[in-house]
Amino acid sequence: MLEVSKLECARGERLLFRDLNFVLEAGTLLEVRGANGSGKTSLLRMLCGFLQPAAGEISWRGKTVNAGNEEYRSELAYLGHHNALKDELTPLENLRYALRLSGIGATDTRLQEALEWAGLRERRHQSCATLSQGQRRRVSLARIKLSPSRRFWILDEPFTALDVAAVERTRDLVAAHLAGGGMAALTTHQEVPIPAPATQRVELSA
Amino acid sequence: MIMTDIRWFKYSSPQTFYPLAGTLAPWFSAAAALLAIAGLYISFFMAPTDFQQGEAYRIIFIHVPAAWMSMFLYLVMAVWAAIGLAWNTRLSSMMACAIAPTGAIMTFIALWTGALWGKPMWGAWWVWDARLTSELILLFLYLGFMFLHAAIDDPRRADRAAAVIAIVGAINVPIIYFSVKWWNTLHQGASVSLMRSPSMAATMLLGMLVMALAFWMYSIAVILMRVRCVIIERERHADWIKAPGALE
Amino acid sequence: MSAPGLLDSVVAVVARDLRIALRRRADVMTSLIFFVIVVSLFPLGVGADPVLLRTLGPGVVWVAALLACMLALARLFANDYADGTLEQMVLAPQPLALLVLAKTAAHWLTTGLPLVIVAPLLGVQFDLDADALLILLASLLLGTPTLSLIGGIGAALTLGLRGGGALLALLVLPLYIPVLIFGAGAVEASAAALGAGAHLSLLAALLLGSLVFAPWATALALRIAIE
């Protein structure tokens, strides 16, 4: 479904990786590993279509991933380094906005459930500025949880700032998505084995 | 097959262009020098004194070519930048980068000579004439392009961002020109024209054309030399440039 | 993507930005107060001769509006860029230019519109008569959205750059000149009993042109900026 061929990434004058090839099918987890600065985030951002490959191609269902590929974007959910939350808004408002923006319908009950899953039910009406790093990460993950209709999840360090219980819940969330025929690409520093029908590993060494 | 062709095109264009530019530049320099000598001779020794403006009108022999070049170079720069943006061809973006400083200098010369011509004619160094004002704005557009490019560290991102402002500027230049012109007529400002002397003598026109050609040749020569520098700077990690004698 | 979904996303963007502006009222007030102060400084600088002020008035109000708009531009995308919501906007399946248009509309509602509303009061300071005030209002109403639209291009291009503010001014101010000329010109023309119709139609034409072109260029610039 997602085909990556001869991918090359350069930042400035530095070549991060070249000749990267892999194919992701339904149910496949892509684990991207490598030291800091080896291009993990760059690879994920390339998969999102933010970064243009220096060479090579990424295609989704046979169509090149680029600015014009709106079908691909409608099957994508992305969790970046930043949590994509507005400090001025409450977790509930943030989630509602994010889902409306990407055209995912969700009732308020489902939003409440997702916040409950994130352990933030009591804080749903506080502004996000008052939340801790871990809590913000959980709001962001609740957004991913509400996007099961999105086939391909791209998660950049999803476990950052999470406590053990939240890591486990997140792992289960990704595993369930994969078991349901979804796909995911993630980077992580922690050793969190995620059960998946199929796993692909990419080791980046700069 | 097609993919490899595109790759070849994208990657070795600077490589093939570098020696070509090196071969062409001296020829254009020589042409510029010869045309400049001819143009100067016409401007000073063949063109008669203007009965209205006296000898001061001789400034138009550089003012008008510089103004032409400044506008034309902006257009060429915008086209190269747009090509680089649309097809991700690095050489075209490098060309745009190489053109900008020359264009800015031409704009400066047009402004400077315009002021020096305006003082004896209008009695003021600066008048808010449509042409002069547009030239001033053109200078800002050139500076914006160069400063934006310089402010972005990643050269490819810089190319693409600068291309956007070049295109936006190119669309705006005519709008700015006509709006200033309209504003100018409304305020009944100075409307003396360099070109509107009763009968432009044929020799004057010839002198201007020869000088314009000299400016052309000079611009091409200096842009080719500058693009060679840009290529070295940008490709310093490429294999071809590390080969002995590649920079000749 | 269905049309209702498209509209819903646009509404969501506008509603979110308005809500944030409501919760950060100080930001909105800053550019408004800047506008008022700059306009009020002029009589102190050039003298309080009513005839002089009447001639200078439209131009002063317009130049100040231009600067105030530009000052507010830095906020248009910078926060979204810093907290990652901009990336999510780029990733949304909707055409980015449309979302940019929505953001620009919200930005204009919170920065341009207040200027338009306050401007007649400032015009009174410059002894403009009722007709001139009306034309001033109309010209600002037509002109300031164009300023926001064109400014968006510059704001997107300078995202995350060192010395972005000064660079933004260099990029954007030259592009503002036609709006300034026709905007201030409209009031002057009506004062000279020439009728402001032509000026206002040209302002409308500029607005239409930038409505079509600017969101597209801004979207392109945003994609470049988040690279």
Next chain:
Amino acid sequence: MNWGSLSAFIEMGGYGGYVWGSFGVTAVCFVLEAAAVAARRRSLLRERRELD
């Protein structure tokens, strides 16, 4: 021939300062620009040699 003498040529009918100011500055601009490009090339080549 327009000029009777060298001084007439330099004087330009009273506009000497303007005319020569224009042509002179233009010439200086071109020379400086060419020199700047040449200097840029020299420094790049020097850098290259130091790298080898």
